[in-house]
Amino acid sequence: MTVELDWGNLGFEYRNLPFRYISYYKDGKWDEGSLTGDAQLHLSESSPALHYGQQGFEGLKAYRTKNGDIQLFRPDRNAARLQATAKRLRMAEVPTEKFIDAVMQVVKANEEFVPPYGTGATLYIRPLLIGVGDVIGVKPATEYIFTVFAMPVGSYFKGGLAPSSFVISREYDRAAPLGTGGSKVGGNYAASLQAEVEAKEGGYADAIYLDPATHTKIEEVGAANFFGITANNEFITPLSPSILPSITKYSLLYLAEHHLGMKAIEGDVYVTDLDQFIEVGACGTAAVITPVGSIDDGEIHHVFHSETEVGPTIRRLFDELVGIQFGDVEAPEGWIYKVK
Ligand code: PLP
Numbered sequence: 126m127t128v129e130l131d132w133g134n135l136g137f138e139y140r141n142l143p144f145r146y147i148s149y150y151k152d153g154k155w156d157e158g159s160l161t162g163d164a165q166l167h168l169s170e171s172s173p174a175l176h177y178g179q180q181g182f183e184g185l186k187a188y189r190t191k192n193g194d195i196q197l198f199r200p201d202r203n204a205a206r207l208q209a210t211a212k213r214l215r216m217a218e219v220p221t222e223k224f225i226d227a228v229m230q231v232v233k234a235n236e237e238f239v240p241p242y243g244t245g246a247t248l249y250i251r252p253l254l255i256g257v258g259d260v261i262g263v264k265p266a267t268e269y270i271f272t273v274f275a276m277p278v279g280s281y282f283k284g285g286l287a288p289s290s291f292v293i294s295r296e297y298d299r300a301a302p303l304g305t306g307g308s309k310v311g312g313n314y315a316a317s318l319q320a321e322v323e324a325k326e327g328g329y330a331d332a333i334y335l336d337p338a339t340h341t342k343i344e345e346v347g348a349a350n351f352f353g354i355t356a357n358n359e360f361i362t363p364l365s366p367s368i369l370p371s372i373t374k375y376s377l378l379y380l381a382e383h384h385l386g387m388k389a390i391e392g393d394v395y396v397t398d399l400d401q402f403i404e405v406g407a408c409g410t411a412a413v414i415t416p417v418g419s420i421d422d423g424e425i426h427h428v429f430h431s432e433t434e435v436g437p438t439i440r441r442l443f444d445e446l447v448g449i450q451f452g453d454v455e456a457p458e459g460w461i462y463k464v465k
């Protein structure tokens with residue numbers, strides 16, 4: 126059973142659902158954790174998450190299948206990435222089993238908000254880990270809160286599987302060469318807000334960032350990874366320590382090679398070589414696959430396939446990925462977790 130919502134027209138907006146999960150770390154260990162109806166966090170005014178950005182988060186989705194079941198896509202990968210983020214920011218790690226159990230509890234408790242199959246909408250799940258407690262010097266917290274909340278969402282970029290236009294950020298980097306670009310931490314997004322707002326004011330969906338050391342290579346979009354398709358049947362995506370290791374991207378690398386018979390490559394993507402691509406896409410949990418119709422770089426306007434039509438390879442990749450996520454296409458071993 127689902128509640129009544131305009132499922133086909135959901136945007137990517139916060140919604141306060143009945144239940145979320147919360148767990149506290151103190152004296153070197155996590156408590157059991159539990160569901161709560163309270164959507165407010167209560168924390169010390171001196172929490173390191175607030176002052177020094179000691180926090181990390183994740184994003185994953187629950188999908189309703191044709192027969193009404195609910196399933197998750199590779200939640201173990203999100204757990205592992207949050208652990209890597211925790212290591213980088215010297216936070217307490219959330220064990221994989223605890224992470225997946227928390228996600229399952231939240232999905233089950235809010236089951237009626239998991240959108241019906243066929244609407245294209247999904248339940249977006251946001252795990253969050255923050256350093257809390259009475260700390261004022263710059264040092265890691267000794268107490269942490271791990272919370273998981275969720276909301277039904279539609280497309281992140283307007284139009285879903287319709288091409289969007291992007292602009293290369295020449296004035297702002299989102300990450301530093303040896304910084305935290307490879308971790309899912311709020312600071313990266315704070316650093317991207319200026320470029321994102323300016324991109325949107327210019328009529329673009331978002332900005333595309335260059336490698337912060339040389340500014341010659343494509344890194345990623347503000348909220349998604351980047352890939353391109355060449356006329357030689359290659360799927361190419363940037364390899365860099367300062368981009369987020371996207372679970373969608375690694376899934377597409379696998380599907381491109383093993384399901385579509387393409388050559389899948391992680392490597393340098395120079396801005397000067399952008400015209401090698403006949404199709405370009407942005408990929409991520411929220412973005413799914415968003416076709417990149419065009420990229421502006423100063424005066425240069427690059428068009429990929431079409432500014433209005435989705436290209437054939439991106440459509441095949443989309444059908445394969447989304448088919449797996451919604452249970453219509455057989456998934457590689459271990460990718461799908463049923464919510465029971
Ligand atoms: N890059 C950035 C900066 C992101 O925020 C996201 C979203 O999570 C991604 C890439 C895509 O990662 P994933 O496919 O794991 O959602």
Ligand code: COI
Binds near residue numbers: 183185348410412
């Ligand atoms: C995601 O795709 O899960 C993201 O985190 C992207 C964005 C909403 C920050």
